[in-house]
Amino acid sequence: MRDDNLVERLLGGDRRALARTISKIEGEDPAVPEMIREIYPRTGRAITIGFTGPPGVGKSSIIAKLIRLYREEGKKVGVVSVDPSSPFTRGAILGDRIRLADHFLDKDVFIRSMGSRGHLGGLAGASRLAAMAMEAYGIDVILYETVGVGQGEVEVASAADTVVLCLQPGAGDAVQALKAGVMEVADVFCINKADHPQARGAAAEVRSILEIGHELDPDAPVPPIVLTRGDNGEGVEELKGEIEGHREFLRESGRMEGRRLAAMREFVLAWATNKLEKEIRERLSREDAGLMEKVREREVDPITAAETLYKEV
Amino acid sequence: MRDDNLVERLLGGDRRALARTISKIEGEDPAVPEMIREIYPRTGRAITIGFTGPPGVGKSSIIAKLIRLYREEGKKVGVVSVDPSSPFTRGAILGDRIRLADHFLDKDVFIRSMGSRGHLGGLAGASRLAAMAMEAYGIDVILYETVGVGQGEVEVASAADTVVLCLQPGAGDAVQALKAGVMEVADVFCINKADHPQARGAAAEVRSILEIGHELDPDAPVPPIVLTRGDNGEGVEELKGEIEGHREFLRESGRMEGRRLAAMREFVLAWATNKLEKEIRERLSREDAGLMEKVREREVDPITAAETLYKEV
Structure with a gap:
C-alpha cells in the first residue's frame, strides 16, 4: 500500500488508511507531525471515554456491551487499548482482546492496541494521536481502555x-486505586460483578471514600457509582446514562473547554519534554565514557553531571 | 538552628544535621547541589536494599524485624520511606509508620518519609539524595521502602x-506486580504471611512466572523466594541471608559496579530532564494565553505547539 495521500484517504473514510496511520503513529514515523497538522482541525466532536481499573475486573466485557449500545444508535465506535510494556503480559492482553471479538467483524467498530512506552509524548501521547486519527476518519465514540491502575494508565484515561x-x-481494589491516585480522576465508578456477595459492600466502601474526597473539595460533584455485570450486560445501560450525564454536566457548567484544554496542555508538555529527554539521553550516550566515569570515580557528583548535560542542550 | 557548616556537622555524625539536610533535599533548597558535592565522595560503602510491593502485604513488619537483625550486628540502619502523592493516603502511611515505632527511640536507626513528587529528579531522585546524606552521616544499611507497585516505586527501589x-x-499480587513491570527488577522475592493456607501456592505461582522469565534470559540468576511472617519474624533471617547472597553474587560476578553506574545514570538523566521539563512548563505558562489559545481554536496543532516550546528552550 502506497502512503500517498494517506490522510486524504483517512478523511474519506478508508479503513485501511486509518490502520496505516495508527501504525505510523506507533512507529513514530517522521511523517506523523505533518499528518497530525492535517488531522487535528477535524477533531473535537467525538465522545471520548476513558476506562481504567485493575486487570481482571471485566473492563473488556463491559466495553463490549457498551459498544453494542452505541452501535444500536448507529454510532461508529473506536477503542484504543493501552497495554503495559512488560513483554510478559502478552497472554493476558490476548485474553482481553478475545472478549471484544464479537465486534471484530463490525466495519464500524475499530479496535486498536498500543504497546510500547518509547513514544514521544509517552504512551498517553500516542493513544491520544491514535484517537485523533480515529475521529478524523469518522468515529463518533472513542474508548480509551487501560490495563492497570498506575500513573501511566491515569494519564491515558x-x-x-x-x-x-x-x-x-472483595479485592481491595478501591484501596489500591486510591493509593495510585486514580480515584481523584474518576468521573463515574463502575463496580462490576454485581452478583458478587460483596458488591454492595464495595460500592459502600467507594462511596465513603468519595465522601471524604467531597469534604475536601465541596465544589466537585460526587461521582455516581453503578453496579454492572459484564457477563449479561446488567447495569451497562445505566452506566452509559451516567457517562452521558457527566458529559451533560461538563457542557452545562462550561467545564468541557477547560478540561479539554488542560488535557491538551499535558500532551504538549509531554511531547516537548520527551523530545528534550531524548536529546539528553543521546548527549549522555556520547559523553558517557567521560562524564559517567568521573561520577563513578567520585570526581564529579551526579547533580553537577546533570547540570552539565542540561546546560549543553 | 543555623545552617552553617551543616554538611560538616552531618559528616561528624550530628543527627539533627542529618534531619535538617534531608529537609533541605525535600524542600529543594538551592543549597542542595553544593551540599551533595561535599556529600557524594563519602558514599558508596553502605548496603542498600529496596523494598517494594503492594500496600498491606506487611512490608513494614518485615523491615522492622530486619532492622533488629542488623542492629544486633551493631550496624546503623536508615529507612527512606516513599509515599504516594495522593492526599488521601496519609492515614495508611501513618499505620505503616506505627509498625516501625519500636525503632523510634533507637539513636542508630534513622527513619524518614519522602512525600511529594515535585522534586527535581523525581521522588526517586530525592530519596536517592536522602540516602546519600544518611550514608555520609554514617549509616551502614539503607532500606528504600515504597508503597505500591507502580513505575515510580520501581524507580525508587x-x-x-x-x-x-x-x-x-491469595491476592493476585504476583499478576499485578507482573503487569507493573516489578517482577523484572526484583532480586529476592518475599512471600509474607507464610502461615496463610495459600502461601506455598503463591510461592509456586511466582516460581513458575520466574521460570518463564529465566527461559527468556537464561544468563540472569533465578531470584530466590523466601516465605516470611512479619508478625513473629519467621523467615526474616533467611531473607537477610538471601539479600547478602545477592550482594555476594553482584560482587563476585563484577556486576556491582555496572549496576550502580546504571542507577546513577538514571539519576543524572532524571535530574537533567526534570530541570528541562520545569523550564518548559514555565515557558508554556508565560506563552499560554497565546499558544494554547491557538491550539484550542485549532489554528495550531498540539505537536507544532510542542515543537515551538522545544525549540525555544
Whole structure:
C-alpha cells in the first residue's frame, strides 16, 4: 500500500488508511507531525471515554456491551487499548482482546492496541494521536481502555472527557486505586460483578471514600457509582446514562473547554519534554565514557553531571 | 538552628544535621547541589536494599524485624520511606509508620518519609539524595521502602543494590506486580504471611512466572523466594541471608559496579530532564494565553505547539 495521500484517504473514510496511520503513529514515523497538522482541525466532536481499573475486573466485557449500545444508535465506535510494556503480559492482553471479538467483524467498530512506552509524548501521547486519527476518519465514540491502575494508565484515561473507573468487589481494589491516585480522576465508578456477595459492600466502601474526597473539595460533584455485570450486560445501560450525564454536566457548567484544554496542555508538555529527554539521553550516550566515569570515580557528583548535560542542550 | 557548616556537622555524625539536610533535599533548597558535592565522595560503602510491593502485604513488619537483625550486628540502619502523592493516603502511611515505632527511640536507626513528587529528579531522585546524606552521616544499611507497585516505586527501589519484592498469598499480587513491570527488577522475592493456607501456592505461582522469565534470559540468576511472617519474624533471617547472597553474587560476578553506574545514570538523566521539563512548563505558562489559545481554536496543532516550546528552550 502506497502512503500517498494517506490522510486524504483517512478523511474519506478508508479503513485501511486509518490502520496505516495508527501504525505510523506507533512507529513514530517522521511523517506523523505533518499528518497530525492535517488531522487535528477535524477533531473535537467525538465522545471520548476513558476506562481504567485493575486487570481482571471485566473492563473488556463491559466495553463490549457498551459498544453494542452505541452501535444500536448507529454510532461508529473506536477503542484504543493501552497495554503495559512488560513483554510478559502478552497472554493476558490476548485474553482481553478475545472478549471484544464479537465486534471484530463490525466495519464500524475499530479496535486498536498500543504497546510500547518509547513514544514521544509517552504512551498517553500516542493513544491520544491514535484517537485523533480515529475521529478524523469518522468515529463518533472513542474508548480509551487501560490495563492497570498506575500513573501511566491515569494519564491515558485522563485524555478522555469522562473517566470510568472499574473495580470489583472483595479485592481491595478501591484501596489500591486510591493509593495510585486514580480515584481523584474518576468521573463515574463502575463496580462490576454485581452478583458478587460483596458488591454492595464495595460500592459502600467507594462511596465513603468519595465522601471524604467531597469534604475536601465541596465544589466537585460526587461521582455516581453503578453496579454492572459484564457477563449479561446488567447495569451497562445505566452506566452509559451516567457517562452521558457527566458529559451533560461538563457542557452545562462550561467545564468541557477547560478540561479539554488542560488535557491538551499535558500532551504538549509531554511531547516537548520527551523530545528534550531524548536529546539528553543521546548527549549522555556520547559523553558517557567521560562524564559517567568521573561520577563513578567520585570526581564529579551526579547533580553537577546533570547540570552539565542540561546546560549543553 | 543555623545552617552553617551543616554538611560538616552531618559528616561528624550530628543527627539533627542529618534531619535538617534531608529537609533541605525535600524542600529543594538551592543549597542542595553544593551540599551533595561535599556529600557524594563519602558514599558508596553502605548496603542498600529496596523494598517494594503492594500496600498491606506487611512490608513494614518485615523491615522492622530486619532492622533488629542488623542492629544486633551493631550496624546503623536508615529507612527512606516513599509515599504516594495522593492526599488521601496519609492515614495508611501513618499505620505503616506505627509498625516501625519500636525503632523510634533507637539513636542508630534513622527513619524518614519522602512525600511529594515535585522534586527535581523525581521522588526517586530525592530519596536517592536522602540516602546519600544518611550514608555520609554514617549509616551502614539503607532500606528504600515504597508503597505500591507502580513505575515510580520501581524507580525508587531500583536505586538499591538489591531489590526485594514483597507479596502476599491469595491476592493476585504476583499478576499485578507482573503487569507493573516489578517482577523484572526484583532480586529476592518475599512471600509474607507464610502461615496463610495459600502461601506455598503463591510461592509456586511466582516460581513458575520466574521460570518463564529465566527461559527468556537464561544468563540472569533465578531470584530466590523466601516465605516470611512479619508478625513473629519467621523467615526474616533467611531473607537477610538471601539479600547478602545477592550482594555476594553482584560482587563476585563484577556486576556491582555496572549496576550502580546504571542507577546513577538514571539519576543524572532524571535530574537533567526534570530541570528541562520545569523550564518548559514555565515557558508554556508565560506563552499560554497565546499558544494554547491557538491550539484550542485549532489554528495550531498540539505537536507544532510542542515543537515551538522545544525549540525555544
